[in-house]
Amino acid sequence: MTITIAKRGSKANLLIKDARVFDPERGVDMRADVAVERGQISSIAPVGKGRSPHRGDAPEATDSGASGAEIIEAAGRLLVPGFVDLHTHLRTPGREDEEDLTSGTAAAAAGGYVTICAMPNTEPVVDNASVLSSLIERAEAEASVSVAFLGAISRGQEGIRLADIWDMAEAGAVAFSDDGRPVTDGGLLRAAFQAAKLVGLPLVLHCEDSDLAATGVMNESEVSARLGLAGIPCSAESAAAARDLEIAAYEDARVHIAHVSCVRTLGHIRRAREGGVTVTCEVTPHHLTLSDEEVFSLDANLKMNPPLRSEADRQALVEALAAGDMDCIATDHAPHAPQEKETPFEEAAFGTLGLETAFPVLYTRLVESGGVPLERLVAAMSTGPARAVGLPEPALEEGEEANLALIDTEEEFDIEPARFQSKSRNSAFSGQKAKGKVKLTVAAGRVAYRL
Ligand SMILES: [Zn+2]
Ligand SMILES: [Zn+2]
Missing domain, CATH: 3.20.20.140 (Metal-dependent hydrolases)
Known part of the structure; x- marks a missing residue:
């Protein structure tokens, strides 16, 4: 089986601050800061508690923000x-x-x-x-x-x-x-x-x-x-x-x-x-x-x-x-x-x-x-x-390649096909109101989408 890994853009360096980190397979549901270094999840730490020491062969840890990582204020948004x-x-x-x-x-x-x-x-x-x-x-x-x-x-x-x-x-x-x-x-x-x-x-x-x-x-x-x-x-x-x-x-x-x-x-x-x-x-x-x-x-x-x-x-x-x-x-x-x-x-x-x-x-x-x-x-x-x-399973875990989505579950919005990234517009949900807007997607360690 071949999975073509997205290669567009460079590997992400991000600090996602104060997200609700939610990974049901691993029993994780906690407010945390998540650092992504060179496309890899390098740390998941309690909010404001800085970085956990680097472990295994994960990239060398640096201080929050000091490494030139882009800071994303998640403010309790859902990270899955x-x-x-x-x-x-x-x-x-x-x-x-x-x-x-x-x-x-x-x-x-x-x-x-x-x-x-x-x-x-x-x-x-x-x-x-x-x-x-x-x-x-x-x-x-x-x-x-x-x-x-x-x-x-x-x-x-x-x-x-x-x-x-x-x-x-x-x-x-x-x-x-x-x-x-x-x-x-x-x-x-x-x-x-x-x-x-x-x-x-x-x-x-x-x-x-x-x-x-x-x-x-x-x-x-x-x-x-x-x-x-x-x-x-x-x-x-x-x-x-x-x-x-x-x-x-x-x-x-x-x-x-x-x-x-x-x-x-x-x-x-x-x-x-x-x-x-x-x-x-x-x-x-x-x-x-x-x-x-x-x-x-x-x-x-x-x-x-x-x-x-x-x-x-x-x-x-x-x-x-x-x-x-x-x-x-x-x-x-x-x-x-x-x-x-x-x-x-x-x-x-x-x-x-x-x-x-x-x-x-x-x-x-x-x-x-x-x-x-x-x-x-x-x-x-x-x-x-x-x-x-049998595809690789995305996981919110230190040492994993970043494959994640940050979602706003509070703000209500209208589903408007005219704003879709797709070339087509035929949505069964057109005009409906919904919550759960995706704000950021990191695929294979690269930012694939941000709002
Ligand atoms: Zn089909
Ligand atoms: Zn079918």
Whole structure:
């Protein structure tokens, strides 16, 4: 696996004063001064208590501020391990009008992300080592956060022949996925599990029975009936997930279920886990905070696949997150050109942006209004996703490379897509009020974003 480490800018020298240092994996929740020297966390010390003596092979400690470090007055703002997104559509190569490596990683940094994993449903599809290698090369020059790339499961994502799994694994793929569409052919999925197992990488599955989903454009429910829109039943997801998990179990292979949207899918995942299957799963910010009732507005930015589900499904997803059954939150960041969304709902493209709004909407709707403890949210956005696919885990610990985000949880702001770093504007959260604005992101020891 190759993680392209952001190399833009120089290694940071910072003194972040009086932050609420919050790293749930390490049981840390304290007011402290955090020093970053040459990109590395050199000390985490009680406020005003200066620096702890340097230890191990950490860089030589110097007095606060005296080393020429930039001082950042955090004043109790939340300092967390940087976020990791397993599900970003960077639209590169092919649709650089919607997103590219520069804008996509800038959007990630603005959302507090230090690492993102790019989906392979590009033009051309990332289904061989040469496309993958050229992307890795481009990321080295253009990315402001770390990037890992998934390879496709099938050639051209056509679902007929296996893509070059071996070669792509060697070239640095982090996982394999035909996301954007399901793997319909069970025999092909089986072969993909066998190949991925041999190279030690997971498959990331977009579970959808295309015949059940048919021409649906939203969740099949009372809402779709009232709107007269074709629905996508939950069974389109849960039936496919059940089959995919059965094949994974038989092959004893690692599987990650993308964007779980229904309570019945959750049931299949829980049972598979109990049966010993190595399954991880993700849920998106929009499925955690919005339901199909929002679709009465016929706002095309609320059209995504899987669709926004019932309020009961939404609540079940939130409970699963709070209980720790959901390994991670992934954005399914899906940029679209204006003409793909400025159409009647039925004709609009599926997908919403997610990187720049994930933490604020989740913090505001799930943590502030109760239900989900802050430690669950932070873990599901940082260490959870890293662990699911074996990426390095961001940690607020002395001696670690600085991968962190500083967040203002007090000031309320309006979500305004016009101000996004992303090249696209199709946000399901446009116009909402939120708290949890990211003020600073340090990725791979370099300042990737500051407000
Ligand atoms: Zn998908
Ligand atoms: Zn996707």
